[in-house]
Amino acid sequence: MKMIQVVLVDDHSIVRDGVRATLKDQKNIKIIGEASNGKDAVKLVSELEPDVVIMDIAMPEMNGIEATDLLTKKKIQSKVIILSMHDNETYVLKSVEAGAMGYLLKDVDKEEFVKAINVVASGEKYFNTTISTLLVNGYLNKVKQGELKTSEDESEGEFDLTKRERGILKMIVDGRNNREIADGLGISVRTIETHRANIMKKLKVKNAVELVKVAIEEKIV
């Protein structure tokens, strides 16, 4: 069984002590170096090229996500597992964007920690079930807000426009002038102007530019 070389990056020595204690009796995992900020981590990892880097996020000089990003950009082959107390979706997603292969919370149990290191060292991503719940809940929050927004947009989008008005507004937004719209509908240009004036009054705008912007923003058309 191949020895997995690990570099440990955290600004709190207590955490580093804890991780060291956790891994000390793993036959195939060896901590070969430590750093306490992102900047030193990049330097150290570039030199040592460990298999796995255990990286905290919140650190002085350069945070763990930035350090991960830099390592990714320098094409260092070491695989980063973020070990963080930050349990929110944004940190997870930013980390994976930066190139992290795993994300664990600091309350992870020893067994899963070891498993994560082994999985990631083998080239697979590892995110435990807590992370799934984070991502799913984050998504549901977005949908909820999206739904609220959608309903608001729809109710605000009404604006008391008649069916005809709505149709004419659509053609205006298409970039057609009054002449073109009238010809298309087989009615008088004067009628189009009237509708146009009525629409602008209802939407409380003073010219075509504002009209188009409101129509698009409020999803009227």
Added chain:
Amino acid sequence: MKMIQVVLVDDHSIVRDGVRATLKDQKNIKIIGEASNGKDAVKLVSELEPDVVIMDIAMPEMNGIEATDLLTKKKIQSKVIILSMHDNETYVLKSVEAGAMGYLLKDVDKEEFVKAINVVASGEKYFNTTISTLLVNGYLNKVKQGELKTSEDESEGEFDLTKRERGILKMIVDGRNNREIADGLGISVRTIETHRANIMKKLKVKNAVELVKVAIEEKIV
């Protein structure tokens, strides 16, 4: 230890047999009913109100996501775990939106299956690490596409507009007429008209409506 009552929903009896065999020696889990399509599932679950529903997605009459959605809407307290062969992000997200509390793939091992049922029965969501990776990869794909789109937008947004032209375009998009723009800049209305004509020529539009739309769509302003 409370007995967890489970209803099993899958159109393939082989799968139902498999699940039954898997759970048969669990002291605290009991299958109290089975259905082979979404419609029957909703009816059965509404009557029996099990703690947990193991639900497939692809089924005749009504699929598992729709059935889950219906159960959620009827405020049935049973918690749904989706057991599916579909390993893509969309199904996961649609399931959780519909109210599912867990999502497992059909290759899940017995131990984890039992764990998921227990976790979900206790009111927590359960998604294993494979689902996490799915969600993360799905996000990365979106970012990748988003990045490509962004660069295209930015390069197309140039359009050879001078600094002055860009500033005037911004004010046009703000909804200000030529008079207002001229007064604000302390120059002639005739100059604004000239700039305006030049901008429209460069952007290949024929009126203000198209101008605004292009400016917004191409993120010029």
Added chain:
DNA sequence: TAAAGAATATGTATTAATACGTAATTAAAA
């Protein structure tokens, strides 16, 4: 320093758009 690009401005002409107001006809709702 010369050349090129950007900014400013004007002339001539046309019409499209906006504002304010009134009214008849048709369609939908009560």
Added chain:
DNA sequence: TTTTAATTACGTATTAATACATATTCTTTA
């Protein structure tokens, strides 16, 4: 069937916008 809402249209008046063209001055670049 009556009432209400929507659609269609016009009169009067003003000006804002668009099109096409030319030219000077100022700023930046080579």
